[in-house]
Each structure stands twice: as C-alpha cells, then as structure tokens.
Amino acid sequence: MTSLIPPRIAALKTVMNKARVDAYIIPTADPHQSEYVPEYWAGRYWISGFHGSAGTVVVTADHAGLWTDSRYFLQAELELKGSGVTLHKLLAQAQAEYMDWICSQLKSGQTVGCDFWCFSLAQIRAFDKKLTEKGLHLKDCGDLMQDIWEDRPALSPEPIYEHAVKYAGKSRELKLKSLREQLKLQKADYILLSALDEIAYLLNLRGKDVHCNPVFTSYLLVTMDHCDLFIPPDKLPEALEKKLAEDGVHVKNYFTIKSVVQAIKPGKKILIDPSTMNAKLAIQFPEGSLLSDVSPVMKMKAIKSKPEIEHIRKVMEKDGAALVKAFIWLENLLKKSKNCSEHEFAMKIMEFRSQQPLYVGESFDAIVGYQANGAIIHYKPDAKKSATIKAKGILLVDSGGQYQDGTTDITRTIALSAPAPEVKNNIPQCSWDISPWQMPFFRKGLKVSNLTSWRVNIYGICP
The missing domain is CATH 3.40.350.10 (Creatinase/prolidase N-terminal domain)
Incomplete structure (x- = not known):
C-alpha cells in the first residue's frame, strides 16, 4: 500500500499547481460531517494509506503530513512508514493544529485550498479568520482528487x-x-x-x-x-x-x-x-x-422514550449473553492447548451476536488486541497479520452490535493467566487516576488529561 502513496501525492501536487493553491487540506469528513464516512469520501485514507477514523492530511509543494491524536500514534507510525507522509502528533483531539503549521510554513499572499463540501460552516469561519490574520487566503477549490482517484468507489447502492x-x-x-x-x-x-x-x-x-x-x-x-x-x-x-x-x-x-x-x-x-x-x-x-x-x-x-429505554436494557442483556458465550468458547479452546488468532476471535464474537434476535450487524469493527496490540487504540486485527492468542497474558476486547432495538459498545480486558505483579499494580492505579474526574465540571479550555495522568506519571506507568 505505501508504494502507491508517493505517486498519488505527486499527482495531487500537479493538480494543486493548476488550481493555484499552495496548501491543500484533506479531512476525515463527508458533506454531512460524519464521524465515519462512506468509501466515496475516504480521500484522506486514499492519499495517505492511514486507516484510522480520525486525522487530517495537509499537502504543500514540499511536504505531506498527517495530523492525528494520541489514539492513533502507534498505528499511524506503522501505516505511514515509507509513504512519504510525515506524522504530526496532535496535542489534543479535535484541534486544528495543522492550521498553525500552515500559517508557519506559507508566506503572506499564498493560498490555502480545501473542499467546502467537506468542512462545516463553523470550521471555515475559523479557518478564514486565522488565515486572514496571517495574510493568507482561503479558497474553495473543490475536490482536487476527483480526477486523479481512478478507482474511486461509487456511492452506496444499498436501499433505505x-x-x-x-x-x-x-x-x-x-x-x-x-x-x-x-x-x-x-x-x-x-x-x-x-x-x-x-x-x-x-x-x-x-x-x-x-x-x-x-x-x-x-x-x-x-x-x-x-x-x-x-x-x-x-x-x-x-x-x-x-x-x-x-x-x-x-x-x-x-x-x-x-x-x-x-x-x-x-x-x-x-x-x-x-x-x-x-x-x-x-x-x-x-x-x-x-x-x-x-x-x-x-x-x-x-431524550429517550420509555420504549427506547426498555429496548436498551433488553439489548444489553442479549449482547452480554453473546459476549459470555464468546469468552467461554475462547476459554474452552485455550484449555485444550489450542490457539486462535485475534481476527478469528473477532469473527467468533460476531457469530455469537448474529445468533441473537433482531441482530443487524456490528456497530464497529471489533478491536481484539492480544498483549502489546492491546496498547494500539482502535486496533483492527487483520486476517493475514493477526496475532495468535495464547493461554497467557492480557486480551483487550472492544466490540459492539447493531440491533433493531438498540446499539451496544462493550469493552473488556481479560487476564488469560495469572497477571504479572506490574499488571496487578498498574490497572488499579489507572482506575484510581481516572475515576475521581468523571463527574466534575471544568472551565472551558482546561486540559483534563493533565489532571488525570498525574498519578500514572508519578508511578512511571506512562512515558
């Protein structure tokens, strides 16, 4: 995949030159500001090769960069390797720090382009204000990938x-x-x-x-x-x-x-x-x-109605039953000294969910991370490169289901053997660190992450 990215970026730079823009911004967005976008609007993935669900690419004449938050640092480092796209680590989620970078790199009078269909009115207002202050221009240049994305997926034909x-x-x-x-x-x-x-x-x-x-x-x-x-x-x-x-x-x-x-x-x-x-x-x-x-x-x-609340309760019960069946299946498999891959277990969870009444599909791709892979936030096990789950260590499972009567999102961390002493110590330390800060109100702009990480930093759990 990474070998395909440099030619795509080169082609985009050619189009940018014709459109007379000095920087082009590619968001993870569609015209509806969806968190998860249809394949037709997955331009950020196509131009960078980064699979994560959040991030922004900026391309200039001599640079291509991806800005994403800490959930995806490990994943981005792996997927951008050899692509020519530089990872820029956001200090906070949902912050347009790439605009600061653009303002520091471009000269007064130069032009920043983007597709106004894929940015909210609030975003464009903020961009225009910031760029104008720096003597830069904002231009709606449309979708510059339209003519170079040859195998672009069509809009979904699935019926409503x-x-x-x-x-x-x-x-x-x-x-x-x-x-x-x-x-x-x-x-x-x-x-x-x-x-x-x-x-x-x-x-x-x-x-x-x-x-x-x-x-x-x-x-x-x-x-x-x-x-x-x-x-x-x-x-x-x-x-x-x-x-x-x-x-x-x-x-x-x-x-x-x-x-x-x-x-x-x-x-x-x-x-x-x-x-x-x-x-x-x-x-x-x-x-x-x-x-x-x-x-x-x-x-x-x-504001949920009484029927909706009752359906949510029932959905949680049947979804919990499906997960219990999946964990029992894994436990019995490991007791027989057999192993399975992360991807195989993700498929098994889906299988047990699909046996429940009113099942529609998964609410997101199951995150099944064994040992070190559990540290990769939003990790998606690949059928070809998935790790093998063994009867030792820690397994993280984050998955959910879509049912006609509700949606679930359940995370569980499973000890597959007696936890090591440092694991026994680290888990409660992290829990104690986070739990006091779940309910208080904070003034706007305060970085709560600074407050919630002080204990784990003292104990040396986080770098």
Whole structure:
C-alpha cells in the first residue's frame, strides 16, 4: 500500500499547481460531517494509506503530513512508514493544529485550498479568520482528487429501509410535529438537516451507506407544512416512498440540494447547525437569512422514550449473553492447548451476536488486541497479520452490535493467566487516576488529561 502513496501525492501536487493553491487540506469528513464516512469520501485514507477514523492530511509543494491524536500514534507510525507522509502528533483531539503549521510554513499572499463540501460552516469561519490574520487566503477549490482517484468507489447502492415504530418509540409524524414546534419557537421558516444520524432518527429510516452505521446519504429540508428528503436515485423501495409521501415526506434527488437552497427567497429564515452544516451549502443561502443553533433534532435524540429505554436494557442483556458465550468458547479452546488468532476471535464474537434476535450487524469493527496490540487504540486485527492468542497474558476486547432495538459498545480486558505483579499494580492505579474526574465540571479550555495522568506519571506507568 505505501508504494502507491508517493505517486498519488505527486499527482495531487500537479493538480494543486493548476488550481493555484499552495496548501491543500484533506479531512476525515463527508458533506454531512460524519464521524465515519462512506468509501466515496475516504480521500484522506486514499492519499495517505492511514486507516484510522480520525486525522487530517495537509499537502504543500514540499511536504505531506498527517495530523492525528494520541489514539492513533502507534498505528499511524506503522501505516505511514515509507509513504512519504510525515506524522504530526496532535496535542489534543479535535484541534486544528495543522492550521498553525500552515500559517508557519506559507508566506503572506499564498493560498490555502480545501473542499467546502467537506468542512462545516463553523470550521471555515475559523479557518478564514486565522488565515486572514496571517495574510493568507482561503479558497474553495473543490475536490482536487476527483480526477486523479481512478478507482474511486461509487456511492452506496444499498436501499433505505424503515425502522419499526415499536423500536423507534415515536412515529415520524410525531417527531416532525415536535421539530416544527421548535421552528415556531425560533421563528424559523426552514430547517436544513445534514447530519445523517439525525435524519435517520427523525424519519424512522435506516440504511447501509456507511460501514457499521445504519444511516444513508441524505439531506432533509423541513418547513411548517412541507418536508423534502434529498437522497441519491433508486434508494427507496416504491412502497416505502409511497408511505413517506402519505406522511408528508417528499423525495428529491440528492444532487439537486444546492439549486433548491439557492432558490429560497430572501427574507426567509433558515435554521442550521453550523457544526454539522457544510460550508458549501451554508454560503448559498440569502445574506442575513441564517439562524445558527444546535440542531433541535440532536436534543430530541438525547431524550429517550420509555420504549427506547426498555429496548436498551433488553439489548444489553442479549449482547452480554453473546459476549459470555464468546469468552467461554475462547476459554474452552485455550484449555485444550489450542490457539486462535485475534481476527478469528473477532469473527467468533460476531457469530455469537448474529445468533441473537433482531441482530443487524456490528456497530464497529471489533478491536481484539492480544498483549502489546492491546496498547494500539482502535486496533483492527487483520486476517493475514493477526496475532495468535495464547493461554497467557492480557486480551483487550472492544466490540459492539447493531440491533433493531438498540446499539451496544462493550469493552473488556481479560487476564488469560495469572497477571504479572506490574499488571496487578498498574490497572488499579489507572482506575484510581481516572475515576475521581468523571463527574466534575471544568472551565472551558482546561486540559483534563493533565489532571488525570498525574498519578500514572508519578508511578512511571506512562512515558
């Protein structure tokens, strides 16, 4: 894989030169600011070879760098080796430290480019302010990888399906009614939703466009008496599309959203969440029309109904049963002096989960890390290079399941033999270090990691 990266970066630099940009930013993002992106928008992985779920690549005429946080340092060092991409270690998660680097490297008058479709309005506002202060220019140059990414995956053709109201807790009609009440309170004529989880929740629909995430690529434009769902063509079964129409939800082509937004008349007020709405769409609205606030749908999601709470309890019970069966299987295997790979055990966990009622799939790729691999955060065992689990040492298992009635994410650390003295000492020290800081409130900007690591640093557990 690493041998493919240098030619790709060279091709991108050629395109950058034609577009007259001196630095190009490639995020881990799609037009919906999803944490996990469809393969079509996995440009950061394609240009760097880094598999981690968080990180940003910046390319200039003489440098290509990946900025990621401490969860991925070990993984990035391994995957970037020989690629020509330099690892830049973020001091804190979700901080745009690469902008400081760009400002230190470029000269006044030079231009920084990015694709406004894949950055939120809040991000672009912050970038523009910072770059302007340094005498630099920000340019929406679109997706510069479009013409050089020859084998780029297509958008998912997987159909959208209905999520039963008995599991959703409320009908889409009731949810839309609640949303419109919020529009009325905020004196908004429209709300444009772009976060995929919010749209799936609001309409009681699910999809398979993102690996391990039951969402579908879409936008939703809602007024007091109208609701338009923008999705790629041929994604809805005819019967479901008819049912949505009966509920007041009308289907439009995903690729027409920009022109629809541009057609909104001046004087209308549009509510958006600047942290999830991409800048490309946000700047299409008439001047002075935007109302920026946290999405009311996010707040609606946070308040679980009684049926949802009951389903969560049942899901945890059956998911726990599946994990117990998997651990018993492993224990019995090791007692017979047999071994299995990390990947094999991850597949076995999936097998036991799939035997549970209402199973849909995994909520993320299982993290099964034996011994040293347990220190690699978000480690994904590979079928070809997976470590062998033996009847000694420590095994970390972090996995979860998607069910029609709920989602799980469970982490367990298993001692496969009598733990070494240092392990017995380190685990409680880390627990004591973290537990007192779970509940207090802190002032904005305080680095809680500095407080939570003092004990382990004293004991020499962490470097």
